[in-house]
Amino acid sequence: MASDTPQPKPDPAAAAAALPKPLQYPASTPPQLITQGAEGRLYKTTYLLPDLPCALKYRLPKPYRHPVLDQRLTKQRIVAEARILAKCRREGIAVPAVYAVDESAGCLYIEWIEGEPVRAALNTWLHDHLDADAALSEEVKGVMRRVGRAVGRLHQIGIVHGDLTTSNMMLRPAPGAVDGDGSLLLAGEIVVIDFGLSTQSIHEEDRAVDLYVLERAFGSSHPRAEVLFDELLEGYKETFKQASVSLRKLEDVRMRGRKRSMLG
Ligand SMILES: Nc1ncnc2c1ncn2[C@@H]1O[C@H](COP(=O)(O)OP(=O)(O)O)[C@@H](O)[C@H]1O
Ligand SMILES: [Mg+2]
Structure with a gap:
């Protein structure tokens, strides 16, 4: 059937890059895609x-x-994530503030955190200090301890993160800090x-698995991970009262992990 008005050709590239609905208004800053995950x-x-x-x-x-x-699950997950962020804020834990929740559109608007993920910062440090032993560096040990304290704070208020990796932690520079020679x-x-x-969660098993996931993620991405993870656990003990219980449980979880890998 012929038509007088020419039909616009569908542009697959434009369709693939299509923005979620709430972003289709003429924003003053064009949204910038940072990561695309599963x-x-x-x-x-x-x-x-x-x-x-x-x-x-x-x-x-x-x-x-x-x-x-799908819509129902998406809504539930977004609201759950926002709720946990709100709880952490209320308890004084450093997490992004929630700006808006649009669960029907599948969107969560949160505070932008300056800096970079801990993983990236550590890798840059290792690259800049090729001859140094990270496990002996006070700077590296310091960051490990702070990571451990942050995890302990979450566990102290009854939250199990579920995906603890050094990519899911940002290192926010202190206001006014300058990183001239890389020392900061x-x-x-x-x-x-x-x-x-x-x-x-109130189960110590869940908290132990949280630590185990972090240990494994950490071990596969950083040299001398074992020594550094011990430093992290020192920080964890500082902020979580029941740390000794989680750490005992962590032994069991590690053991099971080893058995599983032996069985293939
Ligand atoms: N609030 C934020 N401020 C700055 N960067 C962020 C923020 N949230 C996420 N990012 C960046 O985007 C990446 C992916 O976000 P994340 O929440 O971890 O989602 P995913 O489920 O895809 O892992 C992070 O590793 C980080 O680099
Ligand atoms: Mg992530």
């Missing part, structure tokens, strides 16, 4: 004010799931992010 995308944009940077977490619809079920590289505050898999 679960969703992370954009840097602004919120309400053109100079208020904001992180937008957008959960992608899962085509293999029934749309009604590992200074700054640990801000835990990505509570997408978090739960409020």
Whole structure:
């Protein structure tokens, strides 16, 4: 059937890069795609004010799931993540502030954290100090201790993160800090992010698994991980009263992990 008006050709590239609905208004700062994961995308944009940077977490619809079920699960997860962030803030733990929750659109707007993930900061440090033994560096030990304290604080208020890696922790530079000669590289505050898999749990087993996941993630990405992880656990003990219980349980979880890997 012929038509008088020419039809615009579909542009697959534009469709693939399509922004979530709430971002389709003419924003003063174009949203910038930071990461694309299996679960969703992370954009840097602004919120309400053109100079208020904001992180937008957008959960992608899962085509293999029934749309009604998919919407319901997405909503639940976004609200759960926002709730846990709010609880951490209330308890004085350094996490991004929640700006807005648009669970129907699959969007969570949170405070933009300056700095870089701990993983990246550590890798830069290792690259700049090729001859140094990271396990002996006060700077590296200091960051490990601060990571441990941050994890202990979460556990102290009954939150199990569920995905503890050095990519899910930001190292926020102190205001006004200058990183001239790289000596301040590992200074700054640990801000835990990505509570997408978090739960409020009272089980010591869950906390031990949290630590185990971090230990494994850490071990595969950093040399001398064992010594450094001990430093981290020292920090953990400082902020979590029941640390000794989790650490005993961690032994069991490690043992099971070893058995599993022996069996293949
Ligand atoms: N609030 C934030 N401020 C700055 N960067 C962030 C923020 N949240 C996430 N990021 C960056 O985006 C990456 C992915 O975000 P994350 O919440 O971990 O989602 P994912 O589920 O995809 O891992 C992080 O590793 C970090 O580099
Ligand atoms: Mg993450």
